[in-house]
Amino acid sequence: MTESNASLEIAVAELLAVTGQLLRRLRAVSNTRELTWSQVAIMSRLDDAGALTTADLARAESVKPQSMGAALAVLEQEGLVERRAHPSDGRQVLFTLSEQGRETRRQVGLAKHEWLTAAMETLNADERRTLIEAIGLIRRLCDR
Amino acid sequence: MTESNASLEIAVAELLAVTGQLLRRLRAVSNTRELTWSQVAIMSRLDDAGALTTADLARAESVKPQSMGAALAVLEQEGLVERRAHPSDGRQVLFTLSEQGRETRRQVGLAKHEWLTAAMETLNADERRTLIEAIGLIRRLCDR
DNA sequence: TATTGTTATACTCTATAACTATA
DNA sequence: TATAGTTATAGAGTATAACAATA
Numbered sequence: 001m002t003e004s005n006a007s008l009e010i011a012v013a014e015l016l017a018v019t020g021q022l023l024r025r026l027r028a029v030s031n032t033r034e035l036t037w038s039q040v041a042i043m044s045r046l047d048d049a050g051a052l053t054t055a056d057l058a059r060a061e062s063v064k065p066q067s068m069g070a071a072l073a074v075l076e077q078e079g080l081v082e083r084r085a086h087p088s089d090g091r092q093v094l095f096t097l098s099e100q101g102r103e104t105r106r107q108v109g110l111a112k113h114e115w116l117t118a119a120m121e122t123l124n125a126d127e128r129r130t131l132i133e134a135i136g137l138i139r140r141l142c143d144r
Numbered sequence: 145m146t147e148s149n150a151s152l153e154i155a156v157a158e159l160l161a162v163t164g165q166l167l168r169r170l171r172a173v174s175n176t177r178e179l180t181w182s183q184v185a186i187m188s189r190l191d192d193a194g195a196l197t198t199a200d201l202a203r204a205e206s207v208k209p210q211s212m213g214a215a216l217a218v219l220e221q222e223g224l225v226e227r228r229a230h231p232s233d234g235r236q237v238l239f240t241l242s243e244q245g246r247e248t249r250r251q252v253g254l255a256k257h258e259w260l261t262a263a264m265e266t267l268n269a270d271e272r273r274t275l276i277e278a279i280g281l282i283r284r285l286c287d288r
Numbered sequence: 289t290a291t292t293g294t295t296a297t298a299c300t301c302t303a304t305a306a307c308t309a310t311a
Numbered sequence: 312t313a314t315a316g317t318t319a320t321a322g323a324g325t326a327t328a329a330c331a332a333t334a
Binding site: 008009011012013014015016017018019020021022023024025026027028037038040041044061062063109110113116117119120121122123127128130131132133134135137138139141142144 | 152153155156157158159160161162163164165166167168169170171172181182184185188205206207253254257260261263264265266267271272274275276277278279281282283285286288
Binding site for chain 3: 168171197198199209210213214217230233234235236237
């Protein structure tokens with residue numbers, strides 16, 4: 001029990017460390033001026049879901065609605081997302097990817113993935129399986 | 145091959161998505177005013193390594209030396225790290241954790257881990273093993 | 289000349305607080 | 312009253328550019 005707690009604590013510290021490390025590494029290698037990682041994340045959500053409100057996106061990305069509103073305003077100004085009124089609730093605003101947004105996301109998104117794709121190609125089949133399984137686990141932790 | 149590339153690309157996208165998600169989730173749950181995640185990361189490095197230069201830390205955390213310098217200046221001002229001259233190279237500056245830094249890191253660090261620790265406790269033994277293995281793999285990707 | 293670090297400046301991401309409009 | 316969104320403001324984290332000191 002003591003031992004298991006200790007190893008759990010180590011695992012927690014390592015997961016935190018490696019998450020930050022991966023994030024900064026990604027920022028360092030992909031310094032394109034075209035789309036930031038946060039923008040890619042938002043656009044991916046919209047591409048998957050079709051249309052989402054500011055609040056939906058904020059919840060999904062674990063940020064405050066005001067923060068998401070600011071991010072969406074930038075994307076809208078750049079013509080990458082479009083807003084339309086909610087059909088039945090006048091308070092809500094629905095966002096979708098614009099055609100240009102879809103195209104930009106496809107091109108820039110892939111370019112931004114390059115480094116990580118190359119890195120993951122160095123893993124063998126077992127290792128990739130482990131990593132993919134772990135991704136599902138982390139997602140579960142986040143959704144708790 | 146096409147299939148394997150497609151699944152690799154999906155894995156890349158998912159890893160990126162879940163990394164950002166975990167990061168924002170952590171920021172959202174641990175909004176303590178005491179230490180930021182970046183500060184915890186730097187202090188952990190110093191605790192592990194003993195003494196490191198600005199450039200060492202910048203490399204380790206994949207940020208520019210100027211960025212690391214700014215972060216260290218804040219930590220120093222708060223009495224959490226101490227600087228001393230390099231014994232043989234007058235340009236370099238060595239940083240170590242202060243006694244207060246070590247103590248703060250222990251207390252605040254553990255508090256900041258709480259949410260993730262609780263989340264990881266919901267995983268079974270197999271799942272934890274998978275996650276721990278994946279952490280090592282991601283570290284390898286980052287160090288490439 | 290190359291390296292280490294500092295200073296000045298700016299941008300991104302996010303937060304909190306106060307407000308408006310709609311339900 | 313409660314919810315969705317906006318506006319205003321601030322702080323953390325990082326980057327680039329220009330500089331000084333040392334190797």
